[in-house]
Amino acid sequence: MRISVAPVPHEFAGCDAGTGIVVVDVFRASTTIVAALAGGAKFVLPVTDVEQAMRLAEPYAENEVLLGGERDCQRIEGFQLGNSPREYTREVVAGKVVIFTTTNGTQALAAAKDSGTTFIGCFVNFSAVADAVAGMDAVTVLCAGNNGRLSLEDFTCAGGLVTRLAKKTTQLDDAAQAARAAYKALQDDLARALVSTEHARRLAGLGFRADLEFALKLDSIPVVPRLHDGRIEPSPA
Numbered sequence: 001m002r003i004s005v006a007p008v009p010h011e012f013a014g015c016d017a018g019t020g021i022v023v024v025d026v027f028r029a030s031t032t033i034v035a036a037l038a039g040g041a042k043f044v045l046p047v048t049d050v051e052q053a054m055r056l057a058e059p060y061a062e063n064e065v066l067l068g069g070e071r072d073c074q075r076i077e078g079f080q081l082g083n084s085p086r087e088y089t090r091e092v093v094a095g096k097v098v099i100f101t102t103t104n105g106t107q108a109l110a111a112a113k114d115s116g117t118t119f120i121g122c123f124v125n126f127s128a129v130a131d132a133v134a135g136m137d138a139v140t141v142l143c144a145g146n147n148g149r150l151s152l153e154d155f156t157c158a159g160g161l162v163t164r165l166a167k168k169t170t171q172l173d174d175a176a177q178a179a180r181a182a183y184k185a186l187q188d189d190l191a192r193a194l195v196s197t198e199h200a201r202r203l204a205g206l207g208f209r210a211d212l213e214f215a216l217k218l219d220s221i222p223v224v225p226r227l228h229d230g231r232i233e234p235s236p237a
């Protein structure tokens with residue numbers, strides 16, 4: 001196996017069709033997508049801009065579709081849902097199409113979409129997503145980051161996946177080695193380290209501290225979202 005890590009989306013240069021890509025946006029897009037599918041959403045349509053989201057919602061009846069996502073971490077005007085995974089409960093999302101746009105997470109998904117087999121990963125589905133790519137010859141972890149800059153929570157989660165997947169013979173690129181080192185340095189007190197990252201502090205300041213706790217609950221939602229033909233659906237086990 002070969003494992004590479006793209007610490008930010010612009011470092012992702014594409015990959016072979018046989019590669020497993022794991023798009024990681026711990027706070028909060030990946031976690032929210034996992035929550036939406038666990039809540040029974042029909043599928044999630046990730047898009048990069050707000051106007052496109054609104055256009056895509058038009059053909060659906062009002063009770064079939066939900067617009068979700070954020071700009072500046074807040075719900076977008078005219079959208080029913082923000083980007084808090086706690087909003088995406090079964091009562092709200094079951095049976096609905098969720099059209100979803102966020103600042104970094106859905107941009108990372110757009111970067112990934114034309115190459116490889118793309119999964120969405122984070123801490124809440126950590127073991128399940130690791131198992132989904134474990135048999136592949138090559139894996140790339142694509143971190144969403146924060147406005148083009150590295151996010152420690154995404155990079156550390158990537159390092160956890162590298163640690164979990166790497167065997168003696170696995171080839172790691174330099175970023176995968178660095179991510180693994182970051183994970184090893186922080187793993188004994190992971191939650192404390194990750195609630196102090198730049199984006200975590202911003203979210204806490206905006207009143208979203210409970211989202212951090214939700215996102216850091218390891219293996220709490222064993223659902224593996226997969227992006228295929230523009231839609232995100234649960235990957236068949």
Ligand code: MLT
Pocket residue numbers: 025027028029030070072073074083102103104105106144203
């Ligand atoms: C994003 O995709 O940029 C994030 O999920 C932002 C957020 O925490 O709302």
